[in-house]
Amino acid sequence: MFDRFVHARIWLAIALSYLVVSLLILSPVLTSGALHHSVFLEGDAAFPVWANGWVAYALSHFKDPFFSPDVWSPRGVNLLANTTSVGLAVLFAPITWLVGPVGSFNLQLISLPVASALAMCLAVRPWVKSSAAVWLAGLAWGFCPVALEAMTWGWPNFLYLATAPLLFWLLSDLVHSQRHSPRFLGISLSIVLTVQFTVGTEMLAIIGMVSLIIVPICGILALIANRTRCISKLTRIVTTLAWSAPLFALVLVPLLLFTLQGPAHLPTWVYPSAFLKNSHGTLSSLVSRPTLTGAFLASRTYTSPSTSYFGYVLLAAAGAAIALRRREVATWVLVGIAVVSCWLSMGSDALLSPWKLLLHLPVVHNIIEGRFIDLTWFAVIFLVVLGFDRSISLLGERFHPGRGLAVASLLPIIAFSQLGYGLSNALHVVSWAVVDDPAVATVAYTTAHSRLVTFPFPVTARGMIQESTDDFRYQLVGGWGPQVYQGTRTEEDVYTYFEGLTALGGPQLTAPELSQVGKQLLAWKVTDAVLPRRIRYPTVRGYVQPAAMIGTLTELYGSPRTVDGEWVWSVGRHSWHDSPVASKLWRRCVINVFRRHPSALPTCIDKALQHTT
Numbered sequence: 001m002f003d004r005f006v007h008a009r010i011w012l013a014i015a016l017s018y019l020v021v022s023l024l025i026l027s028p029v030l031t032s033g034a035l036h037h038s039v040f041l042e043g044d045a046a047f048p049v050w051a052n053g054w055v056a057y058a059l060s061h062f063k064d065p066f067f068s069p070d071v072w073s074p075r076g077v078n079l080l081a082n083t084t085s086v087g088l089a090v091l092f093a094p095i096t097w098l099v100g101p102v103g104s105f106n107l108q109l110i111s112l113p114v115a116s117a118l119a120m121c122l123a124v125r126p127w128v129k130s131s132a133a134v135w136l137a138g139l140a141w142g143f144c145p146v147a148l149e150a151m152t153w154g155w156p157n158f159l160y161l162a163t164a165p166l167l168f169w170l171l172s173d174l175v176h177s178q179r180h181s182p183r184f185l186g187i188s189l190s191i192v193l194t195v196q197f198t199v200g201t202e203m204l205a206i207i208g209m210v211s212l213i214i215v216p217i218c219g220i221l222a223l224i225a226n227r228t229r230c231i232s233k234l235t236r237i238v239t240t241l242a243w244s245a246p247l248f249a250l251v252l253v254p255l256l257l258f259t260l261q262g263p264a265h266l267p268t269w270v271y272p273s274a275f276l277k278n279s280h281g282t283l284s285s286l287v288s289r290p291t292l293t294g295a296f297l298a299s300r301t302y303t304s305p306s307t308s309y310f311g312y313v314l315l316a317a318a319g320a321a322i323a324l325r326r327r328e329v330a331t332w333v334l335v336g337i338a339v340v341s342c343w344l345s346m347g348s349d350a351l352l353s354p355w356k357l358l359l360h361l362p363v364v365h366n367i368i369e370g371r372f373i374d375l376t377w378f379a380v381i382f383l384v385v386l387g388f389d390r391s392i393s394l395l396g397e398r399f400h401p402g403r404g405l406a407v408a409s410l411l412p413i414i415a416f417s418q419l420g421y422g423l424s425n426a427l428h429v430v431s432w433a434v435v436d437d438p439a440v441a442t443v444a445y446t447t448a449h450s451r452l453v454t455f456p457f458p459v460t461a462r463g464m465i466q467e468s469t470d471d472f473r474y475q476l477v478g479g480w481g482p483q484v485y486q487g488t489r490t491e492e493d494v495y496t497y498f499e500g501l502t503a504l505g506g507p508q509l510t511a512p513e514l515s516q517v518g519k520q521l522l523a524w525k526v527t528d529a530v531l532p533r534r535i536r537y538p539t540v541r542g543y544v545q546p547a548a549m550i551g552t553l554t555e556l557y558g559s560p561r562t563v564d565g566e567w568v569w570s571v572g573r574h575s576w577h578d579s580p581v582a583s584k585l586w587r588r589c590v591i592n593v594f595r596r597h598p599s600a601l602p603t604c605i606d607k608a609l610q611h612t613t
Contacts (some may be wrong), residue, residue, distance in 0.1 A: 014121060014135050018114045018142055025112055025143070025151065027430060032431040035103040037213055038154065041432050044083060045105070045154025046461035047480075051084035053468025058095045061445055066255075067263050071464055073451055073475035074524055075486060080198070080259040081266035082480070084520070085156040087198025088102035088112075101468045102434055108156050116161035117142025124382065126177055128332055128389035136386040140416055141165065144381065145307045148373045156199030158371070164207060164378045166192045172330065175222075175233055182236055186557060188244025194252045201259070203374070205367055209358075210342065210375055214336050214594050235236050254420035266366070267486050283346070286310045308345070308373050310380060313418055317411035321387020324394075331386065338379035345372035388412035422508055435535075437466040439566035443528050444474035451475045453529040453571070455546045456502045458495045463530075477524050496519045498549065506548030508586045509555075516574030519558050527572040529553055533565065534598035547594040547601065554605040567602070580609035 023030065029037050039045060050071065058065040069076040070289045089096070095103040116140035123139040140146075141161065170192065174185050178363060196204045216613035222230045237387055245331040259266055268450045286306045318338075320384060347369045348355035355369065391409035437454070444450045451474070454463030458478035467476060479495060481489065487495075494517055500506050509517065521529075531546045531553070554560065556576040560567035580586065584609035593604045 009277065010131065011118075014117055015114060015137065017135070018117045018138060019110070020141070021143060021440055022110045022113050025427065027105070027589055028429050028431040029106060029109075030109075032433070034106045035099055037431045038102055038106050038434070039109065039151070040153060041102075041431065041434060041465060042456075042461050043153060044405070046464050048085045048108070048154070048156050049101050050091070050464040050468045051086055051106045052091045052092060052104045052558065054079070054472065055086060055089035056096035056101070056104075057472055058539065059090075059093055060097070067073075068472075069475065070472045071460070071467060071476045072264070072478050073476070073477070073479065076264045078259065078262055078266070079263040080255055080262075081209075083157050083200065083202075084153070085160070085199050088156055088160070088197055089488075090198070092533050102465075104157075108152055109154065109159065109256075109524070112159040112161075113147050113151065114146060116159075116165075118574060119162035119165040120378075120381075122171075122491075124385055125170040126172065126179075127328075127386060127394055128171070130389045133385050133389035133392075135355050136266060136416065140381045140385070140419070140494075141378065142372070143423070144377050144419075145309075145423060146377050148423055149307055151275075152429060154429065158203060158374070159372070160196075160199045160203075161378075163192055163196040163203065163476060165377060167207065167211075174237060176329070178236070178483045182239035182414060183243045186240040186245075187247065189240065189248035190244040190252070194247065197252060202367055202371065203250075205373055206375065209367075210337060210341050210372070213340050214333065218334065220331060256553045264486070281386055286342070287312050288373060307427065308370070309376070311418060312417070313411065314370060314384065314415040315417040317387060318383045320411050321383045321385075321390070324387050324390040328386075330370070331383065334379040334383050334386075338376050338383070341372045341375035341379070343369050345376065383414045417537040434465060435462060437462060437530070437532075437566070439530050439564040439568060440466050440474070440565050441470055443472070443530055443568055447527050449475075449527070451477055451525055451527050451572075453477050453526055455535070455549060456544055457498045457549070477521075477526055490516060490520055501548040501552055502544040502546070503548070505591055507547070508580060508583060508590075509552055511580055513581055514552070514555060515578035517552070520572050521576075525572065527570070528570040529557075530563070531560075531567050533567060534594075545594075547590045547598075550594075551590045551602050551605050553611060554602045559602040560604055561599060577609070579609070580610070581605060585611060 026039075026545050029039065039048070041049060049567045054068050058068070060581075066079050069078070074088075077084075079089075085108075085577065092104045092108060094109055099107075108527075120141035121134045121138040128134060128137075144161075147161055150156070167189075170185055170189050173180050174182075178607055192205065196207070273514075310510075322331055322335060333480060343350055343353070348354065368428075390407070391412075395409055395530065440452060440454060443452065454460050454466075454476060456462065459480055460476045460478040463476045463478075467474065479491075492565050495512075497509055497513055497517060501509075531550055535545075535546065550560075550567065556578070557569045557571060558577070560569045581589075586605070589601055589604035589608055595599045
């Protein structure tokens with residue numbers, strides 16, 4: 001009993017140390033006010049924040065938490081087919097009821113690295129003797145560059161990194177240590193995979209693809225090495241799969257069918273095929289180009305740490321670990337994971353790459369291949385920790401250790417110190433205030449069955465966060481990912497037009513394009529368009545602002561009315577004017593006048609339109 005108590009205290013101390021690190025990294029958000037501030041919320045992070053609000057609302061109102069008609073209207077959104085991390089939203093629903101969707105989102109950012117780190121500790125523990133090695137493994141994995149990039153940009157679907165170590169732990173127990181029963185392993189396996197499916201399908205697909213290559217190779221080699229022993233374990237494997245089957249059949253399969261066949265389902269590409277057909281990395285990037293990626297330079301600009309720069313020291317430490325533990329099966333399994341995941345991360349330009357074939361598969365073509373580097377990090381960190389544990393164990397056994405052993409023991413310390421120093425300098429979490437949009441709420445109160453266009457469009461990140469705190473009283477038109485490719489060609493064109501209009505100095509639409517936009521907004525049954533007078537959103541592509549959208553909507557519907565300091569066009573109650581102003585006059589209004597006097601832009605467009613007519 002005392003041993004168990006001491007063991008629990010050690011794990012608690014480890015978890016608290018990870019929690020402290022997570023709190024320190026996100027301290028800018030916490031000190032600003034975690035209920036109304038977070039990381040960059042105008043990008044992908046808006047989606048899981050919105051999902052927190054929708055799931056909590058749906059559960060309390062007995063609605064379907066996996067589908068919402070209130071965003072990306074008129075088609076709605078399938079939360080399982082998008083990067084909402086709906087599983088986390090369900091788990092954190094009680095927190096959302098208490099502190100709201102933004103506070104719940106921040107708690108996810110704090111807790112997910114801790115969960116990932118503890119999962120890595122669990123995976124490493126059967127293979128090492130030192131508690132220091134266990135702690136180091138969890139720290140290096142839970143806060144590796146992959147995790148910190150996800151934390152910086154607010155991507156909980158990639159911040160949750162517990163699945164890879166948990167699967168390694170379960171499968172190694174299944175075929176190697178055999179400490180747990182097939183029933184425990186089967187049920188645990190199904191839970192781990194189901195949770196990962198609801199948190200992030202892309203990461204699940206990445207793990208699945210690597211496993212489909214590694215597991216058969218390991219099985220063939222094991223069969224060659226010891227056929228009798230391999231066959232004797234077959235019963236245990238089959239029993240484990242049998243125990244996992246019920247949960248898969250009752251939970252995972254229905255969720256998968258809802259993703260592929262339910263409303264607003266995943267029909268085709270999430271990412272453009274042209275984007276995926278290009279390589280996302282080279283072998284040289286593993287040890288070079290830190291200046292371009294910002295991984296190990298003292299940069300205080302708004303950047304995220306590199307996910308592909310390992311450096312010579314870390315790779316040397318991994319090589320030393322392989323030499324020290326070359327007789328162990330786990331070492332070569334990890335080497336295989338590292339090689340395969342690194343190879344797949346190179347994309348279609350890699351030697352003998354399977355991507356030209358994989359791009360034709362229905363699920364795989366929705367993976368950004370550069371993200372396979374996540375599993376390379378997992379394998380390399382695991383290997384380095386194995387080497388660290390073996391080297392300190394040998395140092396304790398030998399009174400006069402050799403020079404090679406001393407170097408092998410120092411390499412992991414140097415490597416992780418360099419990694420930690422680089423990440424502390426490259427990472428710069430910026431706290432962003434949640435921008436309230438009172439005009440949207442006012443319009444929704446005054447217009448029955450409101451269907452709105454907000455800025456930026458079609459992503460509607462700003463409106464989504466507002467909707468999540470407004471009890472979903474209106475619908476937001478737009479689309480993202482699969483929604484874009486589910487629509488007609490006209491809808492895709494209109495989305496493309498508006499994406500161009502949100503850019504700094506966006507282009508003017510031609511007369512046919514204006515007419516196409518007006519007809520499509522009418523087909524979508526849009527009631528109002530709500531745009532801020534002046535706002536600038538920093539993004540990875542530069543700044544976006546509403547000037548060109550303001551000009552375009554004024555061309556279509558005339559001067560807007562002012563509501564709570566913002567501009568509103570009554571789209572559904574007016575016919576559109578599809579004749580553009582003269583190009584020179586339009587540019588003068590949208591670029592020059594907007595920069596000096598933003599409030600004068602609609603009047604300028606009206607006068608320019610009269611001059612053109």
